[in-house]
Amino acid sequence: MEFSTHTTASLHQIKTAALAIGIYADGELSPAADVIDRASDHAVRNVVKTEFRGRAGATLVLRSLPGVTAQRVVLVGLGKQSEYNARAHAAAEQGFAAYCATARLTEGASTLVANPVADVDLRTRARSAAIAAGAATYHYDTTFSAPDRDARPKLKKIVQVVDRADVAQVQQGLREGAAIAHGMELTRNLGNLPGNICTPTYLGDTAKKLAREFGSLKVEVLDRKQVEALGMGSFLSVARGSEEPLRFIVLRHQIKAAKKSKSGPVVLVGKGITFDAGGISLKPAATMDEMKYDMCGAASVLGTFRALAELELPVEVVGLIAACENLPSGKANKPGDVVTSMSGQTIEILNTDAEGRLVLCDALTYAERFKPSAVIDIATLTGACVVALGHVNTGLFSTDDSLADALLSAGKQSLDTAWRLPMDSAYQDQLKSNFADIANIGGPAAGSVTAACFLSRFTKAYRWAHLDIAGTAWRGGKDKGATARPVPMLMQFLLDQA
Template identity: 65%
Template sequence: MKLTIHSSFQESISQQHLIILVDSEQLQNTETTYSIESLNTLIESTQYKAELNETLALINQTPVCSNSLILGLGKTAELQPAKLAKIAQTIIKASQKKFKQISVDISTLPEKLHYLFALNLTQASYAFDEYKSKKNEFILEQINLIAKTTPLASAQLSLIEAIQSGQNLARDLGNRPGNICFPEYLAEQALSLAAEYPDLLKVTVLDEQQISDLGMNAFLAVSQGSDRPGRIITLEYQAQRQEAPVVLVGKGITFDTGGISLKPGLGMDEMKYDMCGAASVLGAIRALCEAKLPLHVVGTIAAAENMPSAKATRPGDIVTTMSGQTVEILNTDAEGRLVLCDTLTYVKRFNPALVIDIATLTGACVVALGSVLTGLFTPDDELATELNAAGQTIFDRVWRMPVLEDYQEQLDSPFADIANIGGPKAGAVTAACFLQRFTRDYRWAHLDIAGTAWNSGANKGATGRPVPLLMQFLANRVNTNG
């Protein structure tokens, strides 16, 4: 989706749609700006009040555009960021099958919301129809934003377009089923991305023999039950840069049956989304390549399939991790932390400035935060502040949860250094505490996206979160350090 910004309506563009956002208390301004004929009469006859998301069609009633629509914002002084997504969806739904270009007058929208609203428009334009015989009739290619004054500039629009591209990739990967998207497929996607951006990206893929040679036995304890071999995939963005990299680590369980600790059958189809952490890393790397941000970033993906078989790990098995710590596997459905702990040890070789892991890790986080906020776990106050600020800016928000030594004793095992589950209490916290044992040598944060990576129900589908959060965080670091 191409975004442009203009100070006024571009009448030279034919065959387009004009959407005018209006404040319910300033409707008369619209009549003056666009010379709308008989607006008062039309408002009276339709009882139009310009309430939030309320529309009023204007056919041949303004000389600048024959196809126009007034879209209510209610009282803009009371408009909350959470409402912007629905407004964007209304605009896209009204335009996507009819027009290649539309113009949206955002002059009445508070300027502090312009950036977020532009992103919302790109997000609302996403559709997934790869496996449908009848494709979506989507022809909208460009959105022209109109505002006399705005903080938006070409740099911000370019970043939004890059975020959209990365977020769409993450959503596509998440929505693809496990028989299509498996560990080797994720490796192929990384290699394809490197072929697309050979000057920016270096990719390394470890097979199971190489993984075994490194002593990553916790990872192999998950992948060994599947006929699909696991992969450790590393994408290094701007490897030639000298500064210590930001490392993103993604959980890539391409399908999670739970292993021997089998999940209930109802809703198990959604376990194709257990690789959304990996998808978000690939999405962030694509967005970086398009935005060409000047920084050093490494993305590492732990890709495996968790299946029950004669080769699968049994509850009670003990493995030695790459770090040398031993783990008693009490529940094979707590597999994400097993692939991650070895990967978090592996990335130490990059001498990272900081590491952020992204994982659909625990149902307990969904219970705690639902699908609104991503769980943030870190002992690093400064890092927590930076991630929270980025999330607020891009409205891909986090909520800081505790990761305290007090919880570590729940992971004690009588037979190994650590158990892979900590009992029924504070499940999201003890999962983070497990990972913390493998991250003490660098700055680290853990994002539990189990509630935010996809939607269930009628609107089932991957969200592409937290690609916006990660990109805003990285862009903020460039602005701070550059």
């Protein structure tokens, strides 16, 4: 989708299929709405008094208003003015884009980004507007035999109407938001594809395709023999149960304008279990189809790299993806098996369904070679995190307060929020094994915490944070589908670093 700007002079004379103006729940009009109201001989106020309550994200369409050139004026609810915040702004922008998409419009104009939001600058509001529009117009039909092309949104362009002095800020925010929206689209598509299509090989090919499209990306895809040569015994043990070949994907983003960081690159590590049946510790059949989403950590790394490359963001970033399937077979891990990780630490596998940490630990050890400034792993790791936080906040664990604070701040600013959970050393006791250096589970209590504690054993050489996205990477039920979280948080973090 294309995003551009238009200055507010002669707002009532803008030629467009639909013009969005904001209405607060207390009946107050936004400045742009007031201009249109006066131009239309108070037609807007008359409707607000009788028909439109201004609920956040709600819309009402007025056609052929006298004195207004736009074919439609779309009243968009902003909620109570005293409570108008970044989330309400995003809901308003998404509501307008969703209306345009549903109405089969190809273009529209919005005044919403100009509405002031406490503690949120114009650039951030514009970025949020582009992300919201991308979310509103996302449509999946890849695996339908005869896709309904009429169901695909036709919306191609949204113009943000702003003061002339604000154009540069808004254009920068729109550019950033569009890139993030494109990265989120890739992440959602990968997540929504079935496991028989989105295999480890498919993820590797996707990474290679990105490198061909964007010159700032370099990609290396390692096969089983190369992974064996690295000594990644833990990762290999998970892949052994499937006939689908594993892939270890290494991405590098570095543009010429970027100064090589003295402290090293940021490394993003994604869990890429393209289907997780649980192995010998087989999962229940109900909703097992959703285990195609167990590669959403990997998908979020690829989506983030797509956004990084489009923006040519001047920051050095490395991406690592350990991709395989976790299936039961005669070759699969068995409860009680002991494997040796790349770090040399031995692991007793008490539950084969706790496989994500087994592939991540070797990727985290591999990350040491880059001498990173920070390492962030992203994984649909534990059902326990869903129990703890539901589907609102991503679980954040870290051994470094400053890194945790930076991610929490990025999550808040991008509306892709996280909540930090504890990692007290006492939890490590639950991972003791009589037969290996460490057990791969710590029992039912504090399951998401002990999973993070397990990973921390492999991260002593650098600053590290773990994002458990088991509750936020996808939705189930009638709205089943990938969400592309935490791409907005990761991109905000990297924008802050740049």
